[in-house]
Amino acid sequence: EGPIDSVKTPADIPDEPSPLLNDFEWVTIDLDRMDEMKQVESLLYEHYVEDQDATFRFAYSSRFFEWALKPPGWRREYHVGVRVKSTGKLVAFISGIPSLLRVRENKVPSVEINFLCIHKKLRSKRLAPVLIKEITRRVNKNDVWQALYTSGAVLPTPVSTCRYTHRPLNWEKLYEVGFSSLPAGVTKSQMIAKYALPSSTKTSGLRKMVPEDADQVLELYNRFQAKYDLVQEFTKDELVHWLCGPDTQRDLEDREKVIMSYVVEQNGKITDFFSFYLLPFTVLNNSKYDRLNVAYLFYYATDAGFDSRDDAVLAKRLSSLIGDALVVTKNLKIDVFNALTSQDNTLFLKDLKFGNGDAFLNFYLFNYKAFPVRGGIDPETKELDPVHKSGVGVVML
Numbered sequence: 104e105g106p107i108d109s110v111k112t113p114a115d116i117p118d119e120p121s122p123l124l125n126d127f128e129w130v131t132i133d134l135d136r137m138d139e140m141k142q143v144e145s146l147l148y149e150h151y152v153e154d155q156d157a158t159f160r161f162a163y164s165s166r167f168f169e170w171a172l173k174p175p176g177w178r179r180e181y182h183v184g185v186r187v188k189s190t191g192k193l194v195a196f197i198s199g200i201p202s203l204l205r206v207r208e209n210k211v212p213s214v215e216i217n218f219l220c221i222h223k224k225l226r227s228k229r230l231a232p233v234l235i236k237e238i239t240r241r242v243n244k245n246d247v248w249q250a251l252y253t254s255g256a257v258l259p260t261p262v263s264t265c266r267y268t269h270r271p272l273n274w275e276k277l278y279e280v281g282f283s284s285l286p287a288g289v290t291k292s293q294m295i296a297k298y299a300l301p302s303s304t305k306t307s308g309l310r311k312m313v314p315e316d317a318d319q320v321l322e323l324y325n326r327f328q329a330k331y332d333l334v335q336e337f338t339k340d341e342l343v344h345w346l347c348g349p350d351t352q353r354d355l356e357d358r359e360k361v362i363m364s365y366v367v368e369q370n371g372k373i374t375d376f377f378s379f380y381l382l383p384f385t386v387l388n389n390s391k392y393d394r395l396n397v398a399y400l401f402y403y404a405t406d407a408g409f410d411s412r413d414d415a416v417l418a419k420r421l422s423s424l425i426g427d428a429l430v431v432t433k434n435l436k437i438d439v440f441n442a443l444t445s446q447d448n449t450l451f452l453k454d455l456k457f458g459n460g461d462a463f464l465n466f467y468l469f470n471y472k473a474f475p476v477r478g479g480i481d482p483e484t485k486e487l488d489p490v491h492k493s494g495v496g497v498v499m500l
C-alpha cells in the first residue's frame with residue numbers, strides 16, 4: 104500500500120494551467136465574496152447531480168458551502184472555476200479541501216475533491232478530466248499528492264463501495280413525490296404507522312453539542328474511529344468546524360442549520376455523540392411539493408461495548424442513539440434520514456427501519472494504492488453485512 108506515481112516535488116509541476124478552449128478561462132473562485140458564492144450556488148442548483156429519473160436535484164446553498172468548502176486550513180486556490188471569457192458566466196466548478204487521511208496504519212496528507220459540476224450545455228466535451236488535472240496541479244504545487252473523492256459512477260478501482268439507505272420520516276410526502284412506493288397489499292396508513300416515531304428522545308443526558316465539548320468529543324471520536332481502515336483525522340479546530348458548523352451558523356434557528364450534533368453527558372462525562380447534516384433536494388415538476396428535506400448521518404461515537412468482544416452491546420447503544428437522531432430530525436420536519444452502510448451503520452439500519460436504496464457510493468483514492476476496504480455490504484448480494492461491517496470511517500458530503 105502506498106503512493107503510485109514516482110515521487111515529484113512542486114518544482115516539477117507546471118506554474119500555468121493547461122490551455123482551455125479559447126472561449127473559456129480558468130478562474131479562482133473567491134467564496135468570501137457573496138456574488139461569487141451565489142454564482143457557485145446557482146451553477147450547482149441548475150446543473151449538479153440529479154437522480155437517474157431526474158426527479159430530484161441537490162439544493163446546495165451558500166450556507167452549506169460556508170461549511171463544506173471553508174473548513175480550517177481551506178485554500179482559495181482549491182476553489183477552481185471556468186468562466187466564459189466574453190460574459191464572465193461561471194460554467195464549471197471543482198473544489199478541494201485539505202484533509203489528513205489515515206489509510207490503515209498510514210497517515211496520508213491529502214485533499215477531498217467534491218462538487219465537480221459542468222454546465223449541462225458543456226457536457227461530453229471531455230472538460231471533467233481537464234478540471235481534475237487543473238485542481239491536481241494546484242494541489243501538487245502545495246506538495247500534496249493524494250486525494251479522496253466519491254462518485255456514484257463506477258471508475259477504475261474503488262477502494263470501497265457503500266450502499267445508500269433511507270429511513271422515511273414523512274412517508275406520505277415521500278410517496279407523493281415519487282420517492283417511496285406502496286408495496287402490494289399494504290395500505291398507506293399501514294406504511295405511515297410502520298414509520299411512526301415517539302415525539303421525544305429517550306437517551307438520558309442527551310443535549311446539543313457546544314464547542315466547549317470538543318476535547319472530550321475528539322478523544323471519543325479518535326478511540327471509536329481507531330477500528331476503521333479509511334479515516335479522516337481531525338484537529339480540535341476541524342472537529343469544532345465539522346460538528347458545530349461555521350461561526351456564521353452559531354446563532355441560526357435549528358431549521359436554518361446545515362449541521363447538528365448531539366452529545367450524551369452523564370456525570371460530567373461525554374459517553375456518546377452523533378451528528379447529521381441537512382441538505383435538501385429540489386423536487387422537479389411535482390404539483391404539491393418543490394422541496395424534499397433530507398438529513399444525512401454524519402459522524403458519531405460511543406464508549407459502549409468497547410471491552411465486549413461481540414457487537415451486541417454496541418448495536419443496542421447505537422440503535423438507541425440513532426433512534427433519537429430520527430426523533431430529532433422528524434421534529435425538525437425532515438422528510439427522510441439517509442445513511443450509508445459505512446461506519447458501524449449495518450448494526451442498526453435494519454432495526455431502525457432504514458430501507459436499502461438502489462444506488463451505491465464508491466470511494467476512490469487518487470495516487471494511492473490500497474487494498475480494498477469493506478463497505479458494509481456483501482460484495483455478491485449487496486445486502487447489508489452486519490457481521491464484517493465496514494472499514495470506512497470517513498463521511499464525504
Ligand SMILES: Cc1c(C(=O)c2nccn2C)oc2cccc(OCCCNCc3cccnc3)c12
Nearest residue numbers: 152154159254255267268282439441442443499500
Ligand atoms: C445522495 C443520496 C440519496 C438520494 O439521492 C436521495 N435520498 C432521498 C431522495 N434521493 C434522491 O440517498 C442517499 C443515501 C445515503 C447517502 C447519500 O449520499 C451520500 C453523500 C453523497 N454526496 C456526494 C454525491 C452526490 C451525488 C452523487 N454521488 C455522490 C444519499
